[in-house]
Amino acid sequence: MSLTPSKRAYVPFVSVEHMMGLVHHIGIEQVLTDLASEIEADFRRWPLFDKTPRVASHSDVGVIELMPTSDGETYGFKYVNGHPKNTAEGLQTVTAFGLLAEVDSGYPTLLSEMTLLTALRTAATSAMAAKHLAPKGARTMAMIGNGAQSEFQCLAFKAVCGIDTVRLYDIDTSATTRCAGNLAANGLTVVECRSGQEAMEGAQIITTCTADKQYATILTDNMVGSGVHINAIGGDCPGKTELHRDILLRSSIFVEYPPQTRVEGEIQQLEHDHAVTELWKVIEGQVSGRTDDRQITLFDSVGFAIEDFSALRYIAKAVKGTPFFTELDMIADPDDPRDLFGMFQRAKS
């Protein structure tokens, strides 16, 4: 009897090196544009998904989360951690990997790194939301917080929304210098600013992406003029926010999944019944997004499992026929499914 595992026993695996190779192969702006389309398409069929708030395991220094979802045919989940103190130890604040499986059999069909993919899907989701909410003709974005996510945000807004100028600010000037350097050859006008206030001059879109695990006030009320779109992505766990409460009270607030955002997003500062709009309803055309030029729109983004699902499905399609994956012998799959022990015993010889 053959000791070679059947085809079903192998799970395609996309390593970090392969993910980088694949994204370079396709082109990062194309990948961001494709991801925005995939995520938008899944937001249009939002009610169909099995939704549950993520399963979080909190410690004093961080959190480890599992984010599962399913569309009835495909199941997906992401493992992701969030440890703000990691940076000081030379480690990533956020690392992640994800998996797809077939609902019908429960067999995994893809395992992929998701540290890089999460950065890409977060940026693509932000830009996709802004396409529906930001003022028409926006060309300039303020980017407050110039950490690991910042370049991806800037490129996504260029590729998806037509942003041509980014104004960078971080309390750590070396972060701004690094971000500006990395963006130099990417066709954006990059302005390094010495304050949040300066970064917002002339910006129609304000993106905040800072990582302290605490209540912080990156934007105060007087800094935000009418008509802008705020893309707030750093406030994404209990006890961690970026915007002053008064800004929230002046804004039309759009969220991914209210039961999760009310616990993790900027709106944890508001009453539990404060009116918010689910983004998928805007995309699907059920409700209006931006309705007037002086309105402040706020996408209070915390990241949702469906975005990871869309990203993993995109990668599963994109790697086919490329050299950017390997096959992992991850599933024990004996010829006779009841003979797991026989498979084990025969492996001895």
Add this chain to the structure above:
Amino acid sequence: MSLTPSKRAYVPFVSVEHMMGLVHHIGIEQVLTDLASEIEADFRRWPLFDKTPRVASHSDVGVIELMPTSDGETYGFKYVNGHPKNTAEGLQTVTAFGLLAEVDSGYPTLLSEMTLLTALRTAATSAMAAKHLAPKGARTMAMIGNGAQSEFQCLAFKAVCGIDTVRLYDIDTSATTRCAGNLAANGLTVVECRSGQEAMEGAQIITTCTADKQYATILTDNMVGSGVHINAIGGDCPGKTELHRDILLRSSIFVEYPPQTRVEGEIQQLEHDHAVTELWKVIEGQVSGRTDDRQITLFDSVGFAIEDFSALRYIAKAVKGTPFFTELDMIADPDDPRDLFGMFQRAKS
């Protein structure tokens, strides 16, 4: 700048082939004995674990579950499916893999196949429970249901409890023939039986392990004599049980984690406040297990995340210094943790 990922970017991976090699290298009965010790040690420190019922995604044909836990230092989770109809399609009913991570950093430290490991830990848990609950001097076990789990159960009871005779029964006689054949060279007296009643003759321990996703009655009340220990492992999801309710009413019932067992175990047939004993309290010496010779003890086992945690930690220790793992490039870990984009950009050249 180096493009080689740092050591933290690599996650040790134990494939199915490596798991089989490792278990043969150590010896399966030794592995089962070691696992029973590891699981017992973790049951002794039960209150310390972060416990949550598993996160299940149900479909018409099966279930996909994530089972996380943490002891405050190490985080672990298992992905596992249950699809009874898979067998008819030549696939495994249950496949699984698992992961360990460091709570302090959120970085994964082990990825492992768990289809084989789940079979081993389930058998080790059953035998460990029986060591505390079965009548003293038990030598004969009835094994009802001779599927993929059965040989592992028989060997665990031999290694941990001193069982020397197993009496096999399955409605499918070919399953019994296969199980008996696989056990032939393992030092057990194996008796193939034509009915459940026949299998139970002279048995001090009765193990039931059938896989229908429905209420079934594998054991009826008149079949079960006084003084036996019942190890019921097949009833492990809502709507799936194996024992007649009357047997439960005559038994002292021991469970892993009541909030999960009341939904998934045999006791889903009973009132929600029916008295059950948590197994860890018996092991820790807080409450009595078996108190008299005529008592029927029942371990209503559904499988709990802590058992997987113990098994993964055992494998993480056991593979060190062996050739039974590879290193997966799963975690993006740039030299400068804020420079994820720079790492991506430099990978182009």
